[in-house]
Amino acid sequence: MERRRFLKLAGGSGLVLAAGGITAFATTRTPTHALGPWAQAGHYNDPRKFALSYALLAPNPHNRQPWEIGLHGDDVIIIDRDKTKNLPHTDPFDRQLTIGMGCFLELLTIAATARGYRAVTTYFPDGADGPLAHIQFQDGAVQDDLFDHILHRRSCKEGFDTRRLNDAQIRSLSHHGHVVHDAAEVAHLQDLTWRAWMVEYETPRTQRESVELMRFGKRAINENPDGIAMGGAMLEAMNMLGVLDAETAADPSSTAYRQGIDMFRPLMMSTPHYIMLKTPANDRVSQLDAGRRWARLNLTTTAMGLALHPVSQALQEYQEMATLYRDIHKTYAAPGETIQMLGRLGYGPKVPPAPRWGLEEKLV
Numbered sequence: 001m002e003r004r005r006f007l008k009l010a011g012g013s014g015l016v017l018a019a020g021g022i023t024a025f026a027t028t029r030t031p032t033h034a035l036g037p038w039a040q041a042g043h044y045n046d047p048r049k050f051a052l053s054y055a056l057l058a059p060n061p062h063n064r065q066p067w068e069i070g071l072h073g074d075d076v077i078i079i080d081r082d083k084t085k086n087l088p089h090t091d092p093f094d095r096q097l098t099i100g101m102g103c104f105l106e107l108l109t110i111a112a113t114a115r116g117y118r119a120v121t122t123y124f125p126d127g128a129d130g131p132l133a134h135i136q137f138q139d140g141a142v143q144d145d146l147f148d149h150i151l152h153r154r155s156c157k158e159g160f161d162t163r164r165l166n167d168a169q170i171r172s173l174s175h176h177g178h179v180v181h182d183a184a185e186v187a188h189l190q191d192l193t194w195r196a197w198m199v200e201y202e203t204p205r206t207q208r209e210s211v212e213l214m215r216f217g218k219r220a221i222n223e224n225p226d227g228i229a230m231g232g233a234m235l236e237a238m239n240m241l242g243v244l245d246a247e248t249a250a251d252p253s254s255t256a257y258r259q260g261i262d263m264f265r266p267l268m269m270s271t272p273h274y275i276m277l278k279t280p281a282n283d284r285v286s287q288l289d290a291g292r293r294w295a296r297l298n299l300t301t302t303a304m305g306l307a308l309h310p311v312s313q314a315l316q317e318y319q320e321m322a323t324l325y326r327d328i329h330k331t332y333a334a335p336g337e338t339i340q341m342l343g344r345l346g347y348g349p350k351v352p353p354a355p356r357w358g359l360e361e362k363l364v
């Protein structure tokens with residue numbers, strides 16, 4: 001069966017984003033099709049498609065990739081957010097999804113400079129209910145140094161080295177956000193982020209939201225290349241043996257459920273530093289700007305050989321999380337400020353993680 005999915009276009013001409021056919025089930029467990037966009041990045045003549053092919057590698061919550069894209073005339077792109085990809089339980093106000101759109105816009109802007117273009121962006125050109133951004137490509141940009149790191153950037157969801165950053169690294173990253181390096185504060189945040197992780201895990205509706213987006217094994221990843229990829233030989237073998245699937249992952253009495261906890265706790269505790277991005281307001285433009293800053297931070301950590309991993313649970317706005325949300329804001333935010341992003345920061349594994357499986361779109 002050939003499965004083909006088209007994203008809705010924001011009107012206008014030209015660009016079609018599609019997921020192509022499913023590749024045959026090969027001996028390797030690598031979901032080649034789902035990784036296609038990483039291989040395709042940069043292989044387009046139209047400077048807008050060139051820039052978009054990098055933008056769609058942006059970090060975004062649960063890898064939902066909610067961008068909708070329309071090309072207009074020779075030099076305009078209209079961007080919107082696909083609301084069918086909302087995460088109503090963990091992101092009830094679409095704050096995190098909007099941050100992900102900011103990451104997308106920043107990668108687009110950076111990649112445009114590699115072709116000499118400025119991506120002149122107007123947010124919400126038709127008001128709050130219209131498209132998210134109008135972008136016009138104009139001549140005259142110098143290449144942004146961060147462009148070289150787009151293909152190597154990852155959200156590093158792995159155990160970190162205990163090695164700490166030196167003063168120069170901390171100073172340099174402090175231009176991007178608030179770096180937490182004091183040992184007692186780090187220990188406090190390890191505890192808080194772990195408790196928040198457990199709240200999300202033990203709240204059935206928020207856990208279910210993640211489980212429903214899990215793609216178990218190569219075939220599922222290639223068929224639905226978005227969401228949370230549970231790939232690799234071991235997870236796939238567990239899936240084939242019937243030990244790990246959506247049902248067991250959601251069942252608190254199952255081994256798979258407990259293994260989820262056993263796997264994540266040491267990872268979350270192996271954090272030598274945290275970094276947080278805050279904004280004075282919490283409107284859509286502030287959230288988009290936070291996304292742009294996060295993308296630049298993640299590219300900068302990549303350039304520095306460091307790993308960054310968002311741990312967003314304590315920042316999520318639902319009732320069960322309210323106490324931890326209040327705690328972290330009381331400690332780290334001035335009245336009225338919002339902590340938009342919180343990340344584990346340090347040295348990641350010697351072999352960096354592979355690109356995230358499960359990229360949905362391919363520019364054709």
Ligand SMILES: Cc1cc2nc3c(=O)[nH]c(=O)nc-3n(C[C@H](O)[C@H](O)[C@H](O)COP(=O)(O)O)c2cc1C
Pocket residue numbers: 057058059060061062063096097099100103153154155156157309310311312313355356
């Ligand atoms: C606003 C936002 C919140 C995120 N929160 C988390 C999180 O709490 N835990 C996590 O493991 N990853 C988180 N991520 C990372 C995404 O899961 C990741 O970007 C996506 O799976 C694509 O992977 P990549 O960034 O390695 O390309 C977040 C990303 C964004 C933009």
